Structure formats: structure tokens, C-alpha cells
Amino acid sequence: MTTEYLGVKQVAERLGITQGALLSLNLPEPDALTGRTRGWLPSTIDRWNATRPGRGVGGGRPRKKPVD
Template sequence: MASTVILTRMTMPTLLDLEALAEKTGLTYATVRSYHNHAEARRRDGNPRPGDLPPPDKRFGRSPAWLEKTIDELLANRPGRGAGGGRPPKRAQE
């Protein structure tokens, strides 16, 4: 009796390196690299901030990579423009 084996192609999750992350977010490579380096330094110092890039899901040598779903979650939950501190607006003079 012959049996039939059906092979399905499993899809591998998409990994984004710094260059792909820059393309996805519309930022420059230098900006994304800076965001990553600052987030890593804050985590090392024990001072992570909301909206920081998360730790890489994978590393290839010294190169970080994130699952696309990790970045999608970050972008969906990242504080928007104007969130946080900064100089308060000037009050109108009377």
C-alpha cells in the first residue's frame, strides 16, 4: 500500500537587521543604529525608557536582528510625537 506524504513549507519568521529596520520605519540607518546603541546603553545602566528599541531577538556575530512582529508591536505601542518631557509652551503675555 502506497502512502502519500504531503510536505508543507513552513514559513520562517522575518528577521530585520538595522538596515531593514531603517527601511521599515522610514528612518536613516544612522538614526536606527543610534536608537539601538542608546537603548542598549540604557539597559546596561538599568535605565530603560518606554519606546526604546527592544533587545534584539537574535544576533549574528555583533549584528542585532529583530523579529518583524517584535518591531510591529514596538511601533504600535511606541509613544507618539510630543509624548514625554520637553520645554513647556510659552504662556500668552497679557
């Protein structure tokens, strides 16, 4: 049986983001490495994506206080 790995392009497509946005994330360690090409099992990416914080996590600018 052949094991298929996802490359950067396929991981980005699976997550619905651009390759540039994907490269700014801390990806998990690849399941396979051929030369400089990284490969991940779909289950590795799905598990990693499920544990990532949601959108807007981390703060941002504080809200302005309402004027009384």
C-alpha cells in the first residue's frame, strides 16, 4: 500500500488558506522528508489544525472605554 503525503500546496488547500499564509504558521514536524521537501499525513494536519487557537486569539488592541 502506498502512503500519500501532503506538500505545502496541498496543506494550504486543505486548510483553505494561501501558501504564503501557511508558511507564517508553526507547522508540525513533517512525517516525511525527501531532500528539502516536507510531507505530512492528512491525519497529522487535521489533528494539528484542530488544536490551533481560533481566530482573534491573542488580544489585539484593547477596546475603548465607553464615554459616560
